Structures are given as C-alpha cells and as structure tokens.
Amino acid sequence: MKSIEKILFPVDLSESADQIVSCVIEFAKRFQAEIHLLFVARVFGYFSTIYVNPSMISSMESAICEGAEKGLMEFKEKYFSDIPNVVTKVLPGYPSEEIIRYSQVENIDLIIMGTHGRTGLGKVVFGSVADHVVKTSTIPVTVVNPFHRAE
16 A cells, blocks of 8 residues: 555535544544645636626635635644644635645645535535545545544
C-alpha cells in the first residue's frame, strides 16, 4: 500500500465538518501527513439561462469565494492551529468535480469527507457529493457520517 502523505479534507464549513475534525487529525497524526482543507464555492452559471446579468453572477461568485476564504481560515485556526502542514484552498466550481480534480493535481493520497447522512427523497433531491467522489475517485476515500460517530 502506498504511504499516506497528503490527506484532503473537503469542508462545507457547516456543523457537520466540525464533527469530522478529530477523525482527520487522528489520521494525519498516525501517518504524519499533510492536511489539505478545501472549500468549493458552487458556481451559478445556470442562472445565465434565466437572463441574470453575467457580471452580477461573477460578482456574487467572487464575494462567496472571498467569504469562504475568511471562513476557511477561521476553521483552520479553530481546529488546526496546533497541527503543522495544513494547506487551505477555496475553488469555484461543482464540489464533487473540484474535489476529484484537486486530489489529482495535488497528488493527494486519501480523501476524508463527511456525509450529511441524507436518505430517501433528500438524497434524490440534493444529490450526494460524497457518493460521486467515492464512485469517481482513483484514491481511497473515507466517508464519515458526522452525526452517527461513536466517540
């Protein structure tokens, strides 16, 4: 098995991400791995089909990315201030696609991510980023349900 030197932790800055931090830190300590925190800001290109001004869409996406960068830095400071080798990145795009792309570009060895634990209609309506990542990733993916973890 290939050694684990880089771990990708995609976060949405919600309460569920907070619940997975201890798992990510434990993996990083055991493997002495670098942690990559990634936030993907969804793009709004689909609004252009309903006559929304493209400059407004671009402006909104820029504002979301700026806010996400601040939020991601606060997240890093809150949970990873004592952990060496933590990289942060905010990217615009579609979450599952950008997670896969980032893992390839940065030569990530393991992805650890959460699922909201949606089932039934909620999963059908909202889709599942984790499900898509698991099905398309060429590297191991550990998916943690943040609300059903044993301590």
